[in-house]
Amino acid sequence: MRILLDQVYGAENFISNVVWIGSGSSKVRFSRGGLDYMLIYAKDKKQAPQWWEPKDNAQDILNFVAKQKEKQVTIDEAELALKKFLKVNQDKYAAGLASYASIDSQWRVFTTASIVNSLDRPNLKYDITDPATGVVYPHPDKGWTLSKSTYQALYDKGMIVFAGNRPRKKYFLEDNMTQKPQPIVQESRSKAHSQLEKIIGKNNFRYSKNVSVLKKWFNIVSGNQKDVTIMDFFAGSGSTGQAVLEMNAEDQGTRQVVLMTNNEQDIATTVTLPRLRNIISGDWVSGKQRPLLGLLEIDESLLKVEEN
Template sequence: MEFPKVQKEIFNPISENVKKLAQVFPSVVKDGQVDFEALKAELGQFETASEKLSERYELGWAGKEDAKRLANTDIVGRTLKYIPEDSKNPDTTENLYIEGDNLEVLKLLRNSYYNKIKMIYIDPPYNTGNDFIYRDDFKVSEEENALLEGEKDEYGERLIVNQKSNGRFHSNWLSMIYPRLKVAKDLLTEDGVIFISIDDNEVHNLKKICDEIFGEENFIACFTWVKKKKGSHLSKTIRNMVEYILLFGKNALKIELFGEEAYSNKWQPLVKRTNAPKTLVFPAKKVETTLNDGIYQAGVYGEGTSSLLFETDIIIKNNLVINEITVTGPFVWTQSKLNEELELGTRVSLSSKFGFNVFRADQDEKIKRPVDILDNKMSVGTNEDAYQELLSIFNVENILDYPKPVSLLKYLINTIGYFNKEFTVLDFFSGSATTAHAVMQLNAEDGGNRKFIMVQLPEPCDEKSEAYKAGFKNICEIGKERIRRAGEKIKEENKDKEGIENLDIGFKVFRVADTNIRWFSEAIKSENMTLEESMMSDKDRLDFNPGFTDIDVVYEILLRHRDIPLSAKVEKLSEIGERTYIFADTVVVCLEENVTESIIDKIATIEPMPMKIIFRDSAFGDDITLKTNTMLRLEAQMKKNSGEKKKAYRVEFI
């Protein structure tokens, strides 16, 4: 009997790319290897010897090849550690705050969120000449530069000062941003977008690097944001009033943008609680949806008097219901009215809550597209507004320099989120967490269910700064506290609004850390054992690293499962054992040191049946017969309890 292992690597980007290539050109992938000459032939490229040295147009810099290799290297020996004491409403929230190097974080998230992020916004370092790679305010004294260059912060992350006197000034910045954007692209949905704030220092290079990563054809806009009400009078040349926001799409052909006039709710519900039940037939491929691909069985969906009876299964592929469906409920329209509107081009949407909404064909022309100049007329805010927002939250002057205003982020989110208010926004240079603030504010205003993922390096605050004096040791502490305070303020300001109690103002906190699992077998060494190790059982010392917790191990395993978000529910199955858990209601992680028949029998009774069960190799020692018999018992019990369903499941070992 074969006993598969939990994979050590989280995501292999090269392997994923080879699989995609094999789908398009099966003949060029042989035994997992790419035949590049065959690939060129498939593309109609037949080079002569003299042509192989031909020049081509591209952006190059010192260190580019290393940056490419870095982007395609999987992360090994690192994980995300759950920090419950810093989290807010962890049992119900779908939001995340992650502390650590954002390149490591992006790679750690790549499996769980592959093709899942609708929008990314980042405000990276502008490369002004006196900056650290991850800071929003980069100006430090010469003495501080000498002290800090090459030093590490409290979490061991290296801080690098990139001065204009450096011969690789632009190259260093490009080498920093390239792999992050390359990995981030993998996270975007096919109709996803990335907004990047930047100023004059690197906007030209950033545009070229995005052209290369996302494709020139997927460039959508370069917004000019008027960031000040009054320019600086200290300048000896011009008063700088603007910054830029580059916008690229994963696939520009699938993206539709909406301007300020699109904010009113032009989508209309097709159900009213007071209506008498009607049965409507929706033709195949006429209903859009944000639901994941798959088959949803016929039955009652939705809640209360607005619930609907789906009398046929719902088959979804590529955000479209591809089969004809028959639905009974309190619909506003009759069948003839529905047919008439569909003929006119009216769009029908099925929400993730299984409610129908329609966008009338005659409303399309009323929508304005966004303009590429964002100023006070657009109500997008300025630096002064952002300063006042932080002041009102913390009651501290200059707690963090140069944050973005909430209104600007709300505007950007609305340009892509008009039809769909249930997507995830990622910001991996999150700073003071303006993006999270904007997501919560928008959800309170329009009843949306957008989620946020904030990522920030825990840079220490200068001991002379107002932030440090106010008790904040690093930028992450500022960001997390802003979310806490802003969320409560939003709820208080909207306390009379129906459903406000359901607003998600929580977040789970994770921190990049070393792996908890000894992925390579190691003999237990009795000598030179640390105090922590001496407190561990023999089997725990064999399987796990000092300082681990069971929850840490469960989350590390979760990261290796495609399409399961890090916000998924994790529960202890105390009725089975003190070290047995389940996440996303579908994967059981049994960390018991000994697996008894009772444990096996109880796992087999879990409803719904888990799709995977993970055990420890050490629970069976060297007894292959015990391991084989235990798995046979599990299989027999699973068949017995599943009855006619006979669902497939998988067993793996660590």
């Protein structure tokens, strides 16, 4: 597949091979399998947007601190509570996120990072004085990472703290809520079939995709744009259509989706179309759900099977 797509899009436009680790089978002699691959290309890699995704659980930290502020505790008390909260939930937070354990006078959550240079920079060698204490910090052997003017501008903005034997730069969590995505997905595909049954009832389609995974990667590869067109040449059960409808409902986007299928084994008429109709109307077999097109009427002319 990679060789074929290199010929279609150009090897220079290949971006990533995302590995989807789903449920494997134990009824094998060697490997359980359960791997799928999403090969991602751009029409023009140079024009493709950068990829970002929200940091898992980052909002939980901001919410926790906001509740401490509502309790009218002191900042020192709130910071101590935050450190305990992060320790108790250490399995939930990556090391980088767990480092956001400090609160400034404006109730902003922050971490700090070294401004010591790892490369020798003679023009960045200057001593720094802490105005509050008068302590002078000699420049490190290879200099700082900041020019004197940049350092002063950051200090004036309250972005420099003096901790230990070095000044350090502040990084606020609210300004660092995203991260670069890893090209790995770990989610069982069984969830997708379970949801499909809730929407249209019992069916023979066993290869539906997880809507949550599709939504995540549609957002990532589109640079979180809300007005893109998403086309699926192998529509299958219609997971792509549901994903786009849910995304628009969640962020008031105007994305469009085009689904195509050859209707093999009547999949379009027995699975894809019933799923889309039920998703749009909210009439799931398992019970009433929120309609995903609000008060708009369903245009059945857009939900049809064209015979060859």
